[in-house]
Each structure stands twice: as C-alpha cells, then as structure tokens.
Amino acid sequence: MRTGQDQPAGPHAQRGVGSTAPAAATPLLTSSAALCWGLQFALLNPVLALLLVALYDAGPADVGWVLGVYNASGFVAALGIPSWADRRKDYLRPLLACGALTLALAITTALPVAVVALVVLGGPAGVGVSLLFADMKHAKAAPSEVINTRAIVSFAWVAGPPLATFIMAALGNRAILPVLAVIAFLNMATTAGMIAKRRAAKSMDPDPDPTLHATGQPVSRTAVVLIVSGFVALQATNSAAVSVMSLFVTERLGLPLIWSGVALGISALLEIPALLIIGRLSRRFSSQTILATGCVADMAYYAAMTVLTGPVLLIGVQPLNAWFFGTVAGIGLTLFQDLIPGPGLASGLFTNTRRIGAIVSGVIIAAGPGLGLGYQGVFGICAVAAFAALILIGLSRGTAPKA
Template identity: 65%
Template sequence: MRMRQSGGPRLEETPRASPTPPRLLVSSAALLWGLQFAFLNPALALLLVALYDATPADVGWVLAVYNAGGFVAALLVPAYADRMNNYLRPLLVCAGLTLVLAGVLAGTTSLPVAVVGLIALGGPAGVGVSLLFAHLKHSGAPRADVMKTRAVVSVAWVAGPPLATLIMGTLGNRAILLALAAVAVLNIATTAAMIRRKPQTVSDPTGPSTPDDDGPPLSRAGLAAVVLAFIALQATNSAAVSVMGLFVTGRLGLDVLWAGIALGVSAALEIPALLVIGRLSARFSSRALITSGCLAGIAYYAAMAFVADPVGLIALQILNAWFFAIVAGVGLTLFQQIIPRPGLASGLYMNTRRVGAIVSGPIIALGSMTALGYQGVFAACAALAVVALAAIALTRTAKAAVPDPEAVHSVPA
C-alpha cells in the first residue's frame, strides 16, 4: 500500500510478500523436517556407541558440543536469511547438508570425524524447521496455519522415534542413516517445489510493521522478559519429561511402562490441542492463550505433586497437552509478533527449548532434594510456571516507543 510523508512526495510501493505455498506442500515439508529431527536426535546417542565405540563420557561431551553448535546455527542461519530476505534457498541448503551429514556418518568409523560432521553439518542442517516457520510468517500465513503446521511437526515427533527404533531393530543401526538420507532427498524436493512455485519478491522484514493483536512492539526489557519466561516454561516441560519414569516407579510404585503411556497420551493429545488453538487464535490474543496455557501448566504440575494412582496420572495429561501445545504453538507465533525479523524470531524461539533443557537439570536436582522427593520436582515446576506467567503479564507495560504514524515512510501491504 502507499502512504505519504507529511508534506512530502509519494513514496514507492513496498513489495508485497509472496503468497503462502499450497497447504499440502507446507504440510509435507513440516512432516519431513519433523521426521528428520525425530529420526536423528533420539537415536544419536545409540549411534555414537554402536558405530563409533563412544564411551558414556564421549556421548556426554559429543551431545554437548553438537547442541552448542545447533544453538549457534539457530541464531546465525536465520539471521542470514533475514538479511537476504529469502528463507527457501537457505532451507534448500539445510536439506542438502542433511544429506551430506548422513553420508559422512555412514561412511566413517572415526568418532572425531563424526563429531566434526555433526558440528559443521548437523548444526546448520537442524535449522530447517526454524526457516520453514520463518517463511510462513514472511509470506503472510495466518496464525491458524502456523498452528496447523506445528501440529504436523508434532505428528512427526509422535511417529518418528518408534519408526526409527523399528528401522534400527530390523535393519541394523546404520539403516537409520539411510532413512535420514531419504528424508533429506524428499526435503530437497519439497523445498525446490516451493521455490519453483513463486519468485522470492518479499517485503523487508526489518521495516516498519503494523501493530499486532497484542499491541505495540516490546521494549528490550519486555523482549528479554518473554525470552526468559519461555526458557522457564520449556525447562519445566523438559524436567517433567525427564523425571517421569523415576516418579512413576519411585513415587507411584508402578511399572515404568506407565511413564511411557502418560507421555504418549500427552503427545497424542497435543496434536488436536494445536488444531483447537489455531481456531481460537482468530478470537483471542497470543497473551490470552498463553495465560490459559500457563494456568493449565501450573494446575498440572501442582496436581502431579499429589497424584497417587495411574488414573489420575493419565487424566492429568489433558492439562499437560494443553500447556505444551500453547508453549509450542502460540509461543512461536508470539515470538514472530514481537520480533520483526521472522528468521531471528523462529531461531530464538527454538533456542529457548535448548536452553530450557539445560536449565531443567538444576530443577531436577534441587526439586528432588526436598522432603517431597520427585514430587518436589513438579512442585518446583509449578512455582517456575507461576513466575513465567507473571513475567509475561508484566510485559504489557514494557512497550517500546511507537513512532509517529506521520513519520512512517511505508508499511507492508
């Protein structure tokens, strides 16, 4: 659209963002990128031991440097895509790097070579999901479509680990690398199809934007508060998942199978929850939905500190599913609203999960040292979720200064 400066000449029209790719193409890409992570990440420790004779200590430091590389890549690669105003071509490169990584891991028996491959290739390759969501935001996809796409990624995470286990159990450990290569080839094909479908003429993501449904942009302090709040929320989820097996066997006296059932029920319920949230996003602001998710999380963790039977354990997973669906789906769209660069927004959000996983360690250690034992971990998670909710609520008063509309040169169409 065109706007005039006060008393000035008419300015050039801002390029329109290119249309969102067909729904089936986007869903296919989301499923494939989700499968890439679901195939490699859960099986990586096993591969290090089985293929490269890694010791437990080796597994620890390799996973640490691999995740550190992924953290850095999740910031640098999307930021580069922001500067290029193009997310599909970097996405294509990420798919190619995945294919090369599978070849390197399959073709070597040396642990150092595998580690170099994981850092140099695996870190950038793992940014694919961030770039896909950045492209959706950049091309003007509504929040409901982003939620649906996130639900497809969740489907991949539900189906991926069991499928990877089946492949490795029937065809051998290296077979999962062949499956990873096949997924990479399909990722290349779907990304190339999206590139061929339209030219990459897009609006400048760094330029002025219209206020979203949650009000003016946040100040730096407000943005920092949101990031820290989501790190806390991600940490509670990571801690609860990590301690579930010990809680079920030690506190409830049940077979460890019940931990798997509980986590499986929660993961399965997360998918319809994301679809429902996508519909609700047209009526409610991101902060309102996040508030509902935080309240569900607080209720879940508080109730888990007192649950005493398998029926209660399974029933409470409804709250857990809603909580994490809000964190995973609405959290992503909130970051895209408050950070003007789509790539940086998606990459920074994805990194809150990585940092949250690190923070979950002290939560488990400190919570389990209380008189409540493993119940104390859930109590600590409830308290941390309360703090996160308060931090997000306070950001309503941490708005950045909004420029005078008369001084704005142009806005995206």
C-alpha cells in the same frame, strides 16, 4: 498477535492485487515440508538421551552436558542463518542446506565422530523449521495457515516417538540412523520443489522488503525481556522432560520402552486440537492470559509425574502436557514474528528460547539424579521452573499488546 487489522482468510486474500509478496508454495509442498521436518525431530529428540546412554555409556551428568553443548551449537546457527536469510530475502536455499546437513549427520556411524557431528552439524541442521515458518511469514501467509502448518508439525510427533522406539527395540539403536537419512532426503526434495515454484513465479511476484512484515505494535524492552525469559523457562521444562522420558519410563517405572513413545505420541496427538482451540481463544484473550493457563497445566503435569507409578496415570496426565506445549507453540511463534522485524530473525529468536531452554535443561537433568532424587526429581524441578515462568508472564501483562 492481532494488530487490529483482521484480514480475510484464503491463500490469496493476504496478498492482493499488486502485492510485492513472493508467491507462496503450494499447500501440498508446505504441508509435506512441515511433516518431514517435524518427523526429523520427532524421531531423534525423544530418544537422543537414550542413544547417549546406550551407545556412549553416558551417565546422567554426561547426558546433561552433551545435550547442553549440542543445543549451544545451535544457538548461533538459529540466529545467524535466519538473519542472513533476512538480508538476502531468501529462506529456501538455506533450508535446502539444512536438509543436507541433516543427511550428513544421519549417515555418520562411528561413535566418536558421531559426537562431534552432533555438535558441528546437528545445530545448524536444526534451523530448518525456523526457516520454513520465516518463509511463510515472508510470503504473507495468513495466521490460520501458520497455525495449521504448526499443527502438522505436531502431527508428526504422533507417529515419530513410537516409530523411533519401535525401530530401536526391534532392529537395534543404530537402526534409527538410516531412517533419519531418508527423512533428510525428503526434506531436501520438498524444499527443492518450493524453490522451483518460487523461481517460476519470481518475475511476476518479486520479493518484498522484509521490514514490511513487522506488523506488531511497539512494546517495551522490559516486556520483551520478561516474555523471552518466561519462554526460556517453559522450553527448559519441556526439553528436560522429553529428554528423560525414555529413561524415566524404563528405569523409574520399570515399563517397556514403547510406553515412552506412546505417552509422547498421545501428548502430540492432543496438541493438534489444542492448537486449533488456542487459535480461537487468541481472538478473545491476551497472549499472557493463554500462556498463564499453559503454565498452570505445566505445573500440574510435572507435579503428577513425580508421584505416578503406572502406565494408566502416565497416559492420563498427557492432556495437561498437550495444552501446555500447545500454548508455547501456538502463541509463541506468531507473537515473536509480530514483535520483531524480519521473519527470519523473529523465528530464530523464538527457536533460541528453545535452544537456551535446552541448555538450561542440561542442568535440570543432571541436578535431579545428582541430588539423589532420581529421574522423577527432574520433573519436580520442572514444576518449580514452570511456576517461575508464570510469575514472569504475569509481570509482563499490561506491557505488551494483546494477541
């Protein structure tokens, strides 16, 4: 969201002489951290439902409630940890702790213990991406830097899903766990590098008051509630669709598992140019207008998923999915950070729209097969939810400032 104070691009232009902003991490460190955190979720999330079915013999309803509880455990962490980081003006040490939690989760192999670990460790571990973007906001990173970094996270989804499905198909379902452990170690290493750079520059560039970063124009509480509600609905559709994609491909379409990874990977690949286009469009159109186009694409995508029967159409509708999620990811993060004081709280609240949406997605996942509609019924319910989000975003138009 623009505030009428466009600033020049570049790593130093946003900070200026005498700025109290902390020294930003090098582009290589930030990009590496974004890639590793993106890979962590790209490897785990698309196959999590499949792991529950294969390792726990879970039915559709079981998959729904386990994913719901897992995301509920992350709800508190997504607000509490970033808010605590706001008060301490330190986002990197909590980020390091998130990496350690991920490592502990990945090396848990006993099945009953793994379920508990998913809830107890998985939720806090998932705060890492929020903390990374909060640290960028804290360091006064330019909007273009945030968008480019978010595009790197999207790039991780290009390699992550097909890699995860290939590893599991070739080496067994458990083989994904040591891979996640390696990614967690890399997350910790990149964070340690950013901490070392920040410590070296701290005496010359002390931390600012986090309230200085709340540059957005005041908006009504009604607008915030409508926008948050719309994002929850959109995030619910995305979470449900990603979670059941592997099961939909194998059980409904009768295709090899690898097609699930191919479809999600292509969608993630197309999301990268979508994000860059959205960055340009945001200079001319309001956030609500861009989000509305995402809702329409979302509805069209899910409607198509209910009737397609083969791999050609499965791949052909992925551009719609890419545009939809590009609008959510590209507009959502910067919108929330401009509306809410404190970069950690803002990023955490945006993340919690995904968490709440994932909880709601548990109901969607259970309802589709539960109503006798099969896994394609999940996509039908998602189309209805996308329409509801379009209404909410339309109602908020005119009560919030332009992006």
